[in-house]
Amino acid sequence: MASVLAGKMGLNSLLRKQSRNFNVRICTMESDMEFSCEVKWKGKDLFDLVCRTLGLRETWFFGLRYNIKDTVAWLKMDKKVLDQEVPKEEPITFNFLAKFYPENAEEELVQDITQHLFFLQVKKKILEEEVHCPPEASVLLASYAVHAKYGDYDSSVHKPGFLAQEELLPKRVINLYQMTAEMWEERITACYAEHRGRTRDEAEMEYLKIAQDLDMYGVNYFLIRNKKGTDLLLGVDALGLHIYEPDNRLTPKCSFPWNEIRNISYSDKEFTIKPLDKKTNVFKFNSSRLRVNKLILQLCIGNHDLFMRRRWVDSLEVQQMKAQAREERARKQVERQRLQREKQLREEAERARDELERRLIQLQDEAHMANEALLRSEQTADLLAEKAQIAEEEAKLLAQKAAEAETEMQRIKVTAIRSQEERRLMEQKMLEAEILALKMAEESERRAKEAEQLKQDLQEAKESERRAKNKLLEITTRFINDRPLDSVALTVYMEKSKHLQEQLNELKTEIESLKLKERETPLDIIHNQNTEQGTSKQSNFKKVISQLRAPHSVFQHRD
Structure with missing residues (x-):
């Protein structure tokens, strides 16, 4: 049986070499595309073709992802596509996704297509609960997603029930409250109506501005084990490396901002982080596979490069x-x-x-x-x-x-008779x-x-x-x-929305009485505790932000 399989694989490889071309399918957040590629193409050749097709110029945020042996991998740009561990069956399927996230979406995302792709990817992650989102923020985000799809609210067009078929809230949020679909739609529509006057692009940007403050936004998590044998989570994002408890992905135990890291390297399954301050202990941990270490280092290098680029003068192209x-x-x-x-x-x-x-x-x-x-x-x-x-x-x-x-x-x-009788x-x-x-x-x-x-x-x-x-x-x-009466001038732009935090607090107050406490997830409980203590993503990175203007991190790595 093994010999038969080996024979088939060898035959496929031989046919592929002889054909000089191979087919790929690229899955974006909106559609799928298929291309015929030359066998000599490197990852960059295919990636550039996809970017040109999409009209995308901010290519540094994105990559081509594929799955191999139950592990996520990203296509390397400097190696031939067929020389990498890509799936063997044609068309070879890649997902065109954001690999790195901006620190500030409004300042960094220039093109509308870049912003749109980020919007779709972040929305998908929130709805699929890969990123934890509190209920009140979910409602507000849903209202911006509706605005991005339908434009300005119009009561004569957007009648009750128009959101019945839309997936707008995470199932966790829906199950957490004793609320019908009509009640959720009513609250989402109330927020949606306040966004009048914004364009669809502006609605998508408002969505990203709210989402980027979520604790799990833009973080890639990896299961690791320290030298004591304790299971931990390593988080890699635009600001640095973070260590979490396995059951708490919201609040890191400690963080290593990129400008405080001197060196990152790995040897086999062991990964080493050396802080810039030599007095600080070196942090070492083990991952489950060598392939995971390669992925971690790849994300570290990419995030560090973008971290540095943000603090340099923009290139002529940018x-x-x-x-x-x-x-x-x-x-x-x-x-x-x-x-x-x-x-x-x-x-x-x-x-x-x-x-x-x-x-x-x-x-x-x-x-x-x-x-x-x-x-x-x-x-x-x-x-x-x-x-x-x-x-x-x-x-x-x-x-x-x-x-x-x-x-x-x-x-x-005149003719009266003289007689008495006649007279009478x-x-x-x-x-x-x-x-x-x-x-x-x-x-x-x-x-x-x-x-x-x-x-x-x-x-x-x-x-x-x-x-x-x-x-x-x-x-x-x-x-x-008669002449027509003077008409009242149309109000072009509605009054601006209240401060974001006030909106979130108001939404939270409206639905709090309908919450089913027993259905809260561990992350919900942690989020509520952080809120009561005044802890937020911004406060956790206060120290990081104060040191961002002194980036001197140097990366050395091994293949």
């Missing part, structure tokens, strides 16, 4: 990159201001249009009501005119009847005629008054009709000549 970045940011700022102005003018125009539409509807309603009032006035006037005409005709008829009654009475008086009858008839005439006169007077009242009502109805017509004319004229 100066040009920074100048180009400043020009690009200035151009983007002008473009953003132009877009914001256009957006403001568009929103003002939309508000003016909405106001005109509202006024139009209001005027249409008023015109409709005036038309109805005019119609009612016209109907009332017609009815009153008809009644007045009838009353006038009735009054004329009654007046005519009264005149006829008066004539009849005079005739009766005549007097009775005259009395009746007088009563009838009196009634007729009263009725005529009443009808005349009623006709006069109807004429007055008709006059008022016509006046009401005239006013209704004038009102309608006034509304129409006012609509034609």
Whole structure:
């Protein structure tokens, strides 16, 4: 069986040499790429090809990582790819990742692509809990991650539930509190809304500025054993070497800043750190494998080189990159201001249009009501005119009847019979005629008054009709000549967020009552103790920072 495997491996090696090319797959944080490489290519040839493809110029932070025998390894730049212990199966897979971290992301990361790749890698490490992040910081970081993806918050677009499918918080944080997904989204969205006005690039940088203060940010941990046989952890980062207890990766027991280290070397599995101060004891430890020692030394050399570079004058290339970045940011700022102005003018125009539409509807309603009032006035006037005409005709008829009654009475008086009986009858008839005439006169007077009242009502109805017509004319004229109201200027930039620590404290206070204490991890407990004692990453490195301006460390190593 072994001979068969050896034969296959030999055949693969022979075929690879004969083909003159081999295939690789490069996995970045966003996508995968495949290349065909020449067998003579060194690690630098492949690495430069990947960087050119990505448009990346800040190459010193990155490397090509692969796994070999359950151990992480980084492709060496000065050796042929195929001469290294890379996987034998094609396409050979490498991960393009940040190998070294900046001390200050805002000052050191120049290109947007560099910043973006760091953002994606740090976010992944936090979500996968490779970097411990307290709950309140997790919420704030999640809000910047949402802003980097969705841009400015818009309540009409980003409605409840829009984050349901997003992975934004470490599972440890979610399990630590009695909170539903809706409650987490509500708190993340509240922070997200406060970031209005920032670009996506600025949101990613804010994310990195918060993340770089986390205790485990940028630290590579290795299990070691000191001369007494005690298990410890060695941490390598941008500031130096740190020794931790195995169960506490947050607070180092001791640290060796790069500017206090004179020499680092290894022999087989033994690793030696010699401080610059000769009075300080030499620190020796053993690692599990020789390959691990090589990796530790590789990280030490790279971090030390960057540590020194930060304290030297920038190279011409870096100066040009920074100048180009400043020009690009200035151009983007002008473009953003132009877009914001256009957006403001568009929103003002939309508000003016909405106001005109509202006024139009209001005027249409008023015109409709005036038309109805005019119609009612016209109907009332017609009815009153008809009644007045009838009353006038009735009054004329009654007046005519009264005149006829008066004539009849005079005739009766002239033709009265002299006899007593006839006289009595005549007097009775005259009395009746007088009563009838009196009634007729009263009725005529009443009808005349009623006709006069109807004429007055008709006059008022016509006046009401005239006013209704004038009102309608006034509304129409006012609509034609009316100008839009002055709109309130749009607030371009929201009020700046409160101080970061105040935000974190506020978030912590909001969710503290919902915490399930029994689910706290050992690192959570250590973090809480450090917070109560006022211990932070900054205070731990206070001594380191005070000595950073005297870098005299020299590295000697063996292959």
